Amino acid sequence: MELLGLYNYWVFAILLMVGFYAVIAKSNLIKKLLGLSIFQSAVFLLYITMDKVEGGTAPIIQKGATDQIFSNPLPQVLILTAIVVGISTTALGMAIIVRINEAYGTIEEKELQDQNRDP
Amino acid sequence: MSMMIDIVSWILLLSGGAFVFIGGIGALRMPNFYTRVHAASLTDSMGTILILAGIMLQAGWSLALIKLLAILVFLLLTCPTASYALANAALLSGLKPDAKTLSPDDKGRPTP
Amino acid sequence: MIVLFAIFLLTLLVISAIAIVRVKNLFVAVMLMGIFSLLMASTFFILDAADVALTEAAIGAGVSTIILLSALALTGEHERFATANRWLPLLVVTITTTTIIYATFDKPRLGDPEAPVHQHVAPWYLQNTPELIDIPNVVTAVLASFRGYDTLGEVFVVLTACIGVLFVLGARPEDAPKPAKQQGLRHHLIPKVVGRLLVPFIVLFGLYVQFHGDFGPGGGFQAGAIIATGIMLYAVLEGETAALKAVPSSLLMAMVAGGAILYGGVGVAAILLGGNFLDYSVLSSNPVDGQHLGILLVELGVGITVCGALLSIFHAFAAREHK
Structure with missing residues (x-):
């Protein structure tokens, strides 16, 4: 049971590296971007895992109630904004990929490198 | 009385779970696309109605009940629409509901 | 369990x-x-x-x-x-x-x-929120008031990313044909009818999330995204042209910039009233009321920017489709 408390961190590590694998090993640019999104989600999971307090609830203070335990609001604030920024930056990456496709006719890294080699 | 409500709500929740489970098996095991959509839509309609009814009984007369009712109404509207849109898109893209693909292939595997 | x-x-x-x-x-x-x-x-x-x-x-x-x-x-x-x-x-x-x-x-x-x-830090937020800001949702209090600088920065990142997408996708060759008029899902009666029914409820729910953010889960970021989803659904059902008629791109530009300006403007107003940047206590005679007003305005700015930015990005991609 003691070890189960670390399961969230293990999933974080695995997700992080699954995303990283897509970034370094895949040739397709969109696949790389999806890998980056998974990588990002893994970091979100790490932060939100740290905010949990045993027996706590979401940090919304009920009037009149005393002795409530709340989870940590700070990581939640950081991740809440990071999610919105994440989709904006992903969209920017997608826009660049669309332009690459229009200019070179491919979004495969290998073909792009070949075009670069013999113009 | 509360005991009765508990028992009824658990029966509803469990039967809802059973419908979702059967739908899941159907989505994996059915022979072709249209039958799979049919099985999956089972979880959407019957499963959600039963589970939400069970949760409503647990919630009692409160604000949560109204919210659950709203969720139920929207799910009843959207889930069949989603199933319809999926099947319609498959039909338009040229996947025929053919009698040949209805039967499993020689090795007993469902054909895609 | x-x-x-x-x-x-x-x-x-x-x-x-x-x-x-x-x-x-x-x-x-x-x-x-x-x-x-x-x-x-x-x-x-x-x-x-x-x-x-x-x-x-x-x-x-x-x-x-x-x-x-x-x-x-x-x-x-x-x-x-x-x-x-x-x-x-x-x-x-x-x-x-x-x-x-x-x-x-x-x-x-x-x-x-x-x-x-x-x-460290988090217990202080939990302890002082009822006293200094007096709203139930501590996350909103920290987001909009205690760490308002952070959120201002994030809003400008969203703004910048939106400008970047528009720059990258907005440029089109001179001889490119005009995009064909899209008709939306004209031949799909059922999704269209149900979708039309849902759009007002989605936007209404977005507004609820926007203004209920002080008391429950919600706030500008979520509300902006939900309202943007509703309008995207409308665009998918009725076609790009209809959606741009309902929410024209000039309005979207004004939303993206206006939300960020509203956020910054609240900060500047606080300076002019004798406080620090983004210190809402001076906005009203009672510091707690001032915090409420400040959080409301700032969250509104966030919601407007996020909604405008996501919709602009969506339209930028959709306009490219028919070359």
Whole structure:
């Protein structure tokens, strides 16, 4: 049971590296971007895992109630904004990929490198 | 009385779970696309109605009940629409509901 | 019981992540990404982060799927090359995973109240929010008031990313034909009728999330995303032209800039009234009322910017489709 408390961190590590694998090993640019999104989600999971307090609830203070335990609001604030920024930056990456496709006719890294080699 | 409500709500929740489970098996095991959509839509309609009814009984007369009712109404509207849109898109893209693909292939595997 | 459920969800997360990386069809990968986000949102909810779960569900499963799909329509949906040299990356990844997992044994267990994170800053927020700001939702209080600088920065990042997308996609060659008029889903009666019925409710729910953010989970980021989803649904059903008629792109530009200006303007107003930048206490005769007013305006600015930016990005992709 003691070890189960670390399961969230293990999933974080695995997700992080699954995303990283897509970034370094895949040739397709969109696949790389999806890998980056998974990588990002893994970091979100790490932060939100740290905010949990045993027996706590979401940090919304009920009037009149005393002795409530709340989870940590700070990581939640950081991740809440990071999610919105994440989709904006992903969209920017997608826009660049669309332009690459229009200019070179491919979004495969290998073909792009070949075009670069013999113009 | 509360005991009765508990028992009824658990029966509803469990039967809802059973419908979702059967739908899941159907989505994996059915022979072709249209039958799979049919099985999956089972979880959407019957499963959600039963589970939400069970949760409503647990919630009692409160604000949560109204919210659950709203969720139920929207799910009843959207889930069949989603199933319809999926099947319609498959039909338009040229996947025929053919009698040949209805039967499993020689090795007993469902054909895609 | 909840532990079992959490482990189940986390395992599904790993499975869907691996499936996203392995699957050849990018369309399927994007759909799996939506499932991944929904699982992530459920996990966040179990971990007591209701606000974050709402954001992840609205953005990850809603907006991001639509934007990725509209980008896929421009690039093609098949991955053409198998991974050429997969052993070296696999080796690197395995070693790193093992190292990180080895390092986690020193971390505090999940939910440990003695963990270092819970000792500093956060208790101060929880203790002083009822007194200084007097709104129930501490997350909104920290987001809009205590750490208002942070959020201002994030809003400008969204603004910048939106400008970047418009710059990258807005340029089109001189001889490019005008985009053909899209008709939306004219031949799909049932989705169209049901969708039309839903759009006003989605926008209404977005407004509820916007203005209820002080009392429950919600706020500008979530509301902006939800309203943007509603209008995107309208665009998918009725076609681009109808959506641009309802919310013209000039209005979208004004929203993107106006929301950020509103946020910054509240800060400047606080300076002019004799306080510090983004110190809302001076906005009203009573400091607590001033905080309420400031948070309301700032959240409104965030919501307007996020909604405008996501819609502009969506339209930028959609306008490219018919070349």
